Each structure stands twice: as structure tokens, then as C-alpha cells.
Amino acid sequence: MTTVTAPLAAGSTTAAGLPAGRVNVADRVLQKTAERAAAEIIGVDAKNVHVEIVSARDTAxxxxxxxxxxxxxxxxxxxxxxxxxxxxxxxxQGELQTRLTRLFGREVSRVDLTISGASAPQRKRVL
Incomplete structure (x- = not known):
């Protein structure tokens, strides 16, 4: 996934005062970020969450x-x-869409959620 800003002369900044140029973020980084956010929001272990991201220039x-x-x-x-x-x-879904839009810096236009099973709290053993 790539975020592109308008090319300016070397050392220039954008109107917002940010450096001009390109920032590349590997899709794997975005995937892991989304998996951890989903696990936290839903309340399950991150190792059980799988996220696929389909992205275009301005949306995901x-x-x-x-x-x-x-x-x-x-x-x-x-x-x-x-x-x-x-x-x-x-x-x-709504909370994940809002949080990831903020984290990714681009619009997350849709979150499709597939529930693959149930996760019940473990019974505590008394010794």
C-alpha cells in the first residue's frame, strides 16, 4: 500500500508543512495492525483473527x-x-472501520466480518 504526496523540489514541504515525497507501508504491516485492532475490539486472541485488505489508491x-x-x-x-x-x-465493524481509518490515514470504506466460531471464557480450575 502506498501513500503519495505531490512531488516538490528536494527539501520542500507541502502546504501542511509536511515533507514532500512518498511513504510506502508494507501490506503486511497494515494486515498485522488490523488483526491486532480487531482482536482488541472484538475481545479475542489476535492469533485467531485473520484480515485480508483490498486497497485502492484512496480507500481500503x-x-x-x-x-x-x-x-x-x-x-x-x-x-x-x-x-x-x-x-x-x-x-x-463500525468501531474497527473508524479506528483503522484513523490509523491507516486513508478511508476504510467497508469492513466485512465473518464469524468463524465462538470463543467462550475458560473455566477456572480450583485446586
Whole structure:
């Protein structure tokens, strides 16, 4: 992925006072950034999140595949208090789109979220 600013003479700056030129950011860096942001927002381990980025000059589309956290089914109070998965997923999509637009410095026009499974909290063992 490449961000390009208008070419100016050497040592020149843009109207915003920034250096003129080109900044290249490897797609892998953006992918890892998106995976970590998605894991944090959704509440799962980053190693279980996979992100594909399809980008054009001024915009990007993300495909996020991840398990989604759900309460333990034997914890009836947590099940009753939980936000429905579809509602929580839509909120996560919006937050991810906003955060990555800010982090990437370019518009993230769409986030497609595929829920690949459920992630329940581990039962704690009593010794």
C-alpha cells in the first residue's frame, strides 16, 4: 500500500508543512495492525483473527475472519446479560472501520466480518 504526496523540489514541504515525497507501508504491516485492532475490539486472541485488505489508491476494504466471544452457556446470568451476537458484531465493524481509518490515514470504506466460531471464557480450575 502506498501513500503519495505531490512531488516538490528536494527539501520542500507541502502546504501542511509536511515533507514532500512518498511513504510506502508494507501490506503486511497494515494486515498485522488490523488483526491486532480487531482482536482488541472484538475481545479475542489476535492469533485467531485473520484480515485480508483490498486497497485502492484512496480507500481500503477489509475482510475480517474471527471467532466471536460468547458467555459460557451454563452461566445463565451472563447469557441473559450478553449483547446479541449480531448487534455486537455490527458495533465491532463500525468501531474497527473508524479506528483503522484513523490509523491507516486513508478511508476504510467497508469492513466485512465473518464469524468463524465462538470463543467462550475458560473455566477456572480450583485446586
Amino acid at each position: 476494504v477489509l475482510r475480517v475472519t474471527t471467532p466471536f466471544p460468547v458467555p459460557r452457556l451454563d452461566d445463565t446470568a451472563a447469557v441473559k446479560a450478553a449483547t446479541p451476537v449480531l448487534e455486537a458484531a455490527r458495533a465491532a
